[in-house]
Amino acid sequence: MPTSMVTIAGAGLSGLAAALTIVRRGGHVRVLERRGDVGARFHGDFQGLENWSTGSDVLEELRSIGIDVAFEHTPFRECAFFDPDGREYECRSREPLWYLVRRGTDAGSLDQALKTQALAEGVEIQFGQNVERLPDGGIVAHGPRRVDAIAVGYVFPTDRRDGAFGAVSDDLAPAGYAYLLICRGRATLATCMFADFHNDKQYLARTVEFFERTVGVRVRDATRFGGFGAMAADPTVRRGRILIAGEAAGLQDALFGFGMRYALMSGHLAGRACADGHLAAYEEAYRRRLRPWIRAAAVNRYAYGRFGDRGYRALVRRVCRASDPRAWLRRHYAPHWWTPLVYPIARAHAARLEAAPAFHECRDDCDCTYCRCVREIHSQEGRGPDAEALRQISERQAAC
Numbered sequence: 001m002p003t004s005m006v007t008i009a010g011a012g013l014s015g016l017a018a019a020l021t022i023v024r025r026g027g028h029v030r031v032l033e034r035r036g037d038v039g040a041r042f043h044g045d046f047q048g049l050e051n052w053s054t055g056s057d058v059l060e061e062l063r064s065i066g067i068d069v070a071f072e073h074t075p076f077r078e079c080a081f082f083d084p085d086g087r088e089y090e091c092r093s094r095e096p097l098w099y100l101v102r103r104g105t106d107a108g109s110l111d112q113a114l115k116t117q118a119l120a121e122g123v124e125i126q127f128g129q130n131v132e133r134l135p136d137g138g139i140v141a142h143g144p145r146r147v148d149a150i151a152v153g154y155v156f157p158t159d160r161r162d163g164a165f166g167a168v169s170d171d172l173a174p175a176g177y178a179y180l181l182i183c184r185g186r187a188t189l190a191t192c193m194f195a196d197f198h199n200d201k202q203y204l205a206r207t208v209e210f211f212e213r214t215v216g217v218r219v220r221d222a223t224r225f226g227g228f229g230a231m232a233a234d235p236t237v238r239r240g241r242i243l244i245a246g247e248a249a250g251l252q253d254a255l256f257g258f259g260m261r262y263a264l265m266s267g268h269l270a271g272r273a274c275a276d277g278h279l280a281a282y283e284e285a286y287r288r289r290l291r292p293w294i295r296a297a298a299v300n301r302y303a304y305g306r307f308g309d310r311g312y313r314a315l316v317r318r319v320c321r322a323s324d325p326r327a328w329l330r331r332h333y334a335p336h337w338w339t340p341l342v343y344p345i346a347r348a349h350a351a352r353l354e355a356a357p358a359f360h361e362c363r364d365d366c367d368c369t370y371c372r373c374v375r376e377i378h379s380q381e382g383r384g385p386d387a388e389a390l391r392q393i394s395e396r397q398a399a400c
Contacts, residue, residue, distance in 0.1 A: 005029065007138035008141055009131045009141060010248065011033035011127075012141060012143050014251075016031065017263070017271065018139050020067065020117065020121060020123065022271045025272065025275035029124070030124040031118070032129035035128075039109055039111025042104040043104055045103060045188040045190070046103075046187075046188040048258060049073065049260050050261060052325075052330050053329075053333045065268040071108065071114075072109070073101050076097055076098055076164050077092060077097060078163075079097065079165065082167040082169075083168060083316045084171075084312050089320035091320040093324065100181060137240070137241025137243075141244075141245045143246065144248070147228045148228075148250075149194045150197055150227065151227050152200045152203075152369050153225060155188050155223045156219055156220060158217055160215075164180070165179065165180040166179045167179070167207075167210060169309070177192055179192070180215060189207065200370065201368065226373075229247060229257050230247050231252035231297075232251075233346060235249040235294060236249060238279065238282060246267060255301050266290060270282050293334070296334060298347060299339055302350070
């Protein structure tokens, strides 16, 4: 078994999952993180660890790859969805649809729980480290370097009972969705947008008004947050001796952005390949375990954006009226016989969106979430691991 040190760029979910796998297989690893702590790109906001894309429970899947589920997690079996006309539908499942987790630097968050576990296993984490190159190879897991979707919202206290609410409407979240998650006196309200990023303040204000009116929640003493995600219709997961995991490779649910499961699994698979000294095994495992679902998500994203309100209405009605919503979602997310037929169209459409000048334009005098995220990415270019090569990877993905 290899004894050389494996370097991992990024201490996010995929980076720490990779590190845990390597040390448990007898390897040596150091994780270099440019921020001051794990989870620093988040703000204590709630996110959903989806539990429908496989028949097995996601917590069991995490345990099977050596991740302790000691982080705070609350199962949600019920939620309310609003269609573009404001009609409310109730969705109930026998098994959890997702587990609500917190992201950020606070104790109990998923990020901090992984850090605690990694340190206990002897993983070396160095903070404040910008890596220019990985000359000896390693794992790139530094998170997104492209803005394909943004989430803008508020975290705030509330006395309303626990609940989950979602709304699909281009008036609230262009080509995306808005959500309100309440758990134990804390709430996260946000709009998740896939288009028209420069007008995020307008959509967030509409989202606040909508949930205050329909749910009765009051957004007070709130902390605003904003973030971005990257997803690729055809991710590149290896370049020579460098393996690329999580959102650094664009491994993300392109339909609704449920990417934590992809991050953790891809990190584990990359770590296993490095520990075993068989880098090609990561590509093989990706093609077998992740790529079919990544491509199905790209097809779903294409269809979701193409059909607009008509498609939103149909999706809400079907999932909420299903006798088993979790099984319905699993079928919806799974690859089908038609996926390879539609996938080239979906991939080409995603490339056109990425290449459109208006989509990429960053305005120097704009303080919207999109422009701030783009400036943050630009400020990191030339200082990330093998940055020129990663830019070339992104350009090749856009040209596919």
